[in-house]
Amino acid sequence: MNDTSTLPRRTALAIGAFAIFSAALPYLPGPRRFAGLGLDEFKLALAIPLPKAAEIREIKPEPATIAKPAPLEPLATPNLTFAPGSLQTFFAALERTGNKEPGAVTRILHYGDSPTTADSITSDVRRLLQGRFGDAGHGFLLIAKPWAWYGHAGMKLDGEGWQIEPASQARAVDGFHGLGGVSFRGQAGATSTVGLTEDHTRVIVYYVAQPGGGDFALRSGEVQLGEVHTAADEKKPAFAEFPLGPGQRNIELRVTSGSVRLFGYRFDRGNSGVQYSSLGVNGAQVQMALRSFEVGQWTAALQHEDPDLVVLNYGTNESIYPEYIAKQYPEELRKVILRIRQAVPRASVLVMSPMDRGVLEGGEIVTPPALLQLIDVQKRIAAETGCAFFNTFEAMGGAGTMGRWYHMQPRLVSADFIHPLPQGAAKVGTLFEQALLQAYESASR
Amino acid sequence: MLPTSPEYYCVVAVLFFAFWLVRSKQVPALALILTVNLFFYARWGLIYLALVPLAATCDFFLARGMSVRPKGKLRSFLLLLSLVLNIGLIAFCRYVPGYLTAAGILLPLSLSFYAFQALTYTLDVYRGDAKPVASYLAYLSSVTFFPTIVAGPITRVASLAPQWNWKGKVLSSEDGSRALFLIGLGLFKKFLIADYLAANLVNRVFDLPSLYSGGEVLAAVYGYSFQLYYDFSGYSDMAIGSALLLGIRLPANFNLPYLAENLPDFWRRWHISFSNWLRDYLYFALPGPRTKVMPYLNLIITMAIGGLWHGIGWTFFIWGVLHGVGLAFFRLWQALRSGMTGKPAAAKKQTGTLAGRVFARLLTFHFVLLTWIFFRASSVDAALQVLSQIGNAFARQKFAFDNVTPAFLAVLLIAAIAHFAPAKRFESGGVWFSRTPAVLQAAALVLLTVAIQLVSSSGAAPFIYSKF
Numbered sequence A: 001m002n003d004t005s006t007l008p009r010r011t012a013l014a015i016g017a018f019a020i021f022s023a024a025l026p027y028l029p030g031p032r033r034f035a036g037l038g039l040d041e042f043k044l045a046l047a048i049p050l051p052k053a054a055e056i057r058e059i060k061p062e063p064a065t066i067a068k069p070a071p072l073e074p075l076a077t078p079n080l081t082f083a084p085g086s087l088q089t090f091f092a093a094l095e096r097t098g099n100k101e102p103g104a105v106t107r108i109l110h111y112g113d114s115p116t117t118a119d120s121i122t123s124d125v126r127r128l129l130q131g132r133f134g135d136a137g138h139g140f141l142l143i144a145k146p147w148a149w150y151g152h153a154g155m156k157l158d159g160e161g162w163q164i165e166p167a168s169q170a171r172a173v174d175g176f177h178g179l180g181g182v183s184f185r186g187q188a189g190a191t192s193t194v195g196l197t198e199d200h201t202r203v204i205v206y207y208v209a210q211p212g213g214g215d216f217a218l219r220s221g222e223v224q225l226g227e228v229h230t231a232a233d234e235k236k237p238a239f240a241e242f243p244l245g246p247g248q249r250n251i252e253l254r255v256t257s258g259s260v261r262l263f264g265y266r267f268d269r270g271n272s273g274v275q276y277s278s279l280g281v282n283g284a285q286v287q288m289a290l291r292s293f294e295v296g297q298w299t300a301a302l303q304h305e306d307p308d309l310v311v312l313n314y315g316t317n318e319s320i321y322p323e324y325i326a327k328q329y330p331e332e333l334r335k336v337i338l339r340i341r342q343a344v345p346r347a348s349v350l351v352m353s354p355m356d357r358g359v360l361e362g363g364e365i366v367t368p369p370a371l372l373q374l375i376d377v378q379k380r381i382a383a384e385t386g387c388a389f390f391n392t393f394e395a396m397g398g399a400g401t402m403g404r405w406y407h408m409q410p411r412l413v414s415a416d417f418i419h420p421l422p423q424g425a426a427k428v429g430t431l432f433e434q435a436l437l438q439a440y441e442s443a444s445r
Numbered sequence B: 001m002l003p004t005s006p007e008y009y010c011v012v013a014v015l016f017f018a019f020w021l022v023r024s025k026q027v028p029a030l031a032l033i034l035t036v037n038l039f040f041y042a043r044w045g046l047i048y049l050a051l052v053p054l055a056a057t058c059d060f061f062l063a064r065g066m067s068v069r070p071k072g073k074l075r076s077f078l079l080l081l082s083l084v085l086n087i088g089l090i091a092f093c094r095y096v097p098g099y100l101t102a103a104g105i106l107l108p109l110s111l112s113f114y115a116f117q118a119l120t121y122t123l124d125v126y127r128g129d130a131k132p133v134a135s136y137l138a139y140l141s142s143v144t145f146f147p148t149i150v151a152g153p154i155t156r157v158a159s160l161a162p163q164w165n166w167k168g169k170v171l172s173s174e175d176g177s178r179a180l181f182l183i184g185l186g187l188f189k190k191f192l193i194a195d196y197l198a199a200n201l202v203n204r205v206f207d208l209p210s211l212y213s214g215g216e217v218l219a220a221v222y223g224y225s226f227q228l229y230y231d232f233s234g235y236s237d238m239a240i241g242s243a244l245l246l247g248i249r250l251p252a253n254f255n256l257p258y259l260a261e262n263l264p265d266f267w268r269r270w271h272i273s274f275s276n277w278l279r280d281y282l283y284f285a286l287p288g289p290r291t292k293v294m295p296y297l298n299l300i301i302t303m304a305i306g307g308l309w310h311g312i313g314w315t316f317f318i319w320g321v322l323h324g325v326g327l328a329f330f331r332l333w334q335a336l337r338s339g340m341t342g343k344p345a346a347a348k349k350q351t352g353t354l355a356g357r358v359f360a361r362l363l364t365f366h367f368v369l370l371t372w373i374f375f376r377a378s379s380v381d382a383a384l385q386v387l388s389q390i391g392n393a394f395a396r397q398k399f400a401f402d403n404v405t406p407a408f409l410a411v412l413l414i415a416a417i418a419h420f421a422p423a424k425r426f427e428s429g430g431v432w433f434s435r436t437p438a439v440l441q442a443a444a445l446v447l448l449t450v451a452i453q454l455v456s457s458s459g460a461a462p463f464i465y466s467k468f
Helices: A009-027 A039-046 A088-098 A122-133 A286-291 A295-305 A322-327 A329-343 A369-384 A392-396 A401-407 A422-444 B006-022 B026-044 B047-068 B073-094 B098-102 B112-127 B136-143 B157-164 B173-207 B214-244 B263-269 B272-285 B294-310 B314-341 B354-376 B380-396 B406-420 B423-435 B438-455
Strands: A105-112 A139-141 A155-166 A182-196 A202-209 A215-220 A223-229 A236-243 A250-257 A259-268 A273-280 A309-313 A348-352 A359-361 A364-366 A388-390
Touching (some): A009 B173, A039 B006, A088 A122, A088 A348, A105 A295, A122 A273, A202 A223, A215 A259, A223 A236, A322 A329, A322 A369, A329 A369, A364 A401, A369 A388, A369 A392, A392 A422, B026 B136, B047 B112, B047 B136, B112 B136, B112 B157, B112 B272, B136 B157, B173 B380, B173 B423, B214 B354, B214 B380, B214 B406, B263 B314, B294 B314, B354 B380
Parallel strands (some): A105 A273, A105 A309, A309 A348
Antiparallel strands (some): A182 A250, A202 A236, A215 A250, A359 A364
16 A cells, blocks of 8 residues: 555546446347446445334235136136136046045046156145045156156155156157156166055056067066066057055066166056156156157057046246247147147146246346246136146245245245245145145035 | 445445545544444344444443453453353344344344454453554444455454554555455356356255255265355455455455365365454363363364354254364374374474375365265255265265256366466466556456356345355
8 A cells, every 4th residue: 555645546447437337237239138337226225224014924825817808717716717617527537536436546647847757746736635535556657767856755766777768858769758758768687666655456567569679577576477578560659567466565677688668657556546647857848748749659648547637737947938938838838738638538637837936136036027928828728728727826826936935934945946845845735736626626516 | 235236336336435535534534434334234224223333332341441450350250241242142133032023123134243353352352462442433443344244254353443544555556456356256256156056056956955866966065165165255355355445454264275285274274264263262262271182172162162153053063063073183193193203293384295185185175075064954864865865876886967067067167176276376367457457447347247147147145154
């Protein structure tokens, strides 16, 4: 410090120039608007927050709203909008199941993205519905874990030696991704092991019958359950059933010769009840089903399931692309619904909106506007195609819920402001299950 | 108001011009500094306008009392009052009484950095290491100095107060440029490295470690070690730079800590102002320094208390104890070695082959890395889950990195290289910046703000140490 002047001129010049350049930033031409130092920032800097009562907002489901008049009137069920008859198949199945009619299984397929891969939300809905209507078995499970977090409540899964092709990432060239959106290719020696916590009466293996196909075998402990030769004249989806006896809870599948291609298992319990299959693919978007699922094999897989309800729960991964949502998304969603309708015309279809999503803006966790745009599209397309629509976003509490849930103790959502933590997933699962049951009960009256 | 917000720099810029215009007159200049200090506290909550000046005034007069009674029980009693006052202040802010919360009075700012700073004053005066500050205004301006209130560096009042006597001194252009460089460097560290690593893997993995593969968890642990370093050292750079704009020098808080060759060396490089505080005011005050066993035990006690300062919980306790045991073990090893060789132990001295030193650095770094798991995890169970995921990956020799994006890896690599690169490169960066014309300096800083907005569209995360 050896200058003699009072004001450090050079530093003052640098700070002054910075202030001027920075103030000009917002006026730079280009697609992106940058924030800079302006009068607003100076005003903000001078604002001293006065004490106010702490904002504690109870999160309650809010009544459903429809932005534009839909062709069909919604019933007054919170956040679940559906045209009369659109959930008829599902309700009728639930009724048979509720009456304990022999073999009355209500089968639900829930397609979703990353939370669904961890059986987050779906495991809660499954538990609640099975608690009320009975447990008809776990439903669908992939052959191995394509993602470290893949898992299903009440099941242990492990696998070795598989070449895994999820439809959203390393997709299979032929589009054969089975029911669950993931293809597994394995050579002799590849294994898959499943641990069940409860007895099931049957396991079905979903595979590809194809020319030159190899063999795989199933065993439980020392008991050989059966062997399958996957060789066939033409390539097509196929299904192999194996009965399971009491206590046979540890299943091992092993490729015994050649090369096989598998998609997954389904576990049945042989009694009436609900079966809720969680079909998540990490990073999934609705266009994945359109572009990466070969129509014929997907149709065969859906028809084999003969579901009573198909839930389409995509949207989080699309919710940051406003232009795509405005231009391509509506038609893509419509086409995917149409494919499901053509494959399983009997099934009810329900579009489930994504959860709220948060982005940080000025220190606040806020909802990106494109998410609202996407939900509006989903609501509109669901109404136009005769599907039910569950507004998860509104049921959670609407815009800003992600921020509120993040600040709750204990936290309900992850620090990425996208994924629910177990408590948050349970909350969403409960909201969805309650909405389904309220609708079912009001329809039954 | 954090140094990551534009508002902070609006205030700093206005203060810079106002301060250098009035600085020739000490009282108005100090009054200006104190006003701005209190304004920063008020931004956190009006209650601080009562708490902080009141506590500071008490300490000022307690120290005065100690100085007029060089010996005797009253002196010790006055020190005890200061200890109770400041530790009570930390506890009060951490565990806000329910009736205040119900009345809408929240205490978002922990006053622990203020309290540590205030205690340096009364403890130094008590020990006779410093004389009481004559000017009440200078004392208040020092102990409440705004750049240090959120997360330090903990600056001794005894070293800060004399700097207000600036007769004949002004800010050189080198120091001014260095201040701006440090602020820019801090913003770079915080936004482009620390927050990026946190948002793109670390936070998600530590939230739900069981959802990630062992390889991904391991990547997140490495990521966290650099996130923490760049977050905290970034803050320290901004604080030191802000103070330097007013001609005030704050102590360095970091010195490439992951280059440490042993644990004592690490603590001489990591959060230096805090480890010095623990050493000078806690470790040296514990009984039995000349006995055989107590110094080892005191190390563990000191570090355990240091751990608990971060939060009352088993994770911080384990973190502190692990470091305490590590330090005690190293001290024992040194004692045994000096007993065998007959040479005095010299932890500071660099000895051994290059390979040996590299190995020592890797060992120290990975010990610190291991302890960060407890520091970061939300519970002991969560920490064990992180360790188990990593252990399973090694046991099975299976490492999946699906969630480790190339961009995350690139930032982690940049973070590591920047840390392990020779320090001279950074110093030369500062020198180059100071030689650049003022307008270009401004342009460089504006470009940095643009880069931050492009890369970090989600805004700044709170500083990790601001909650302690």
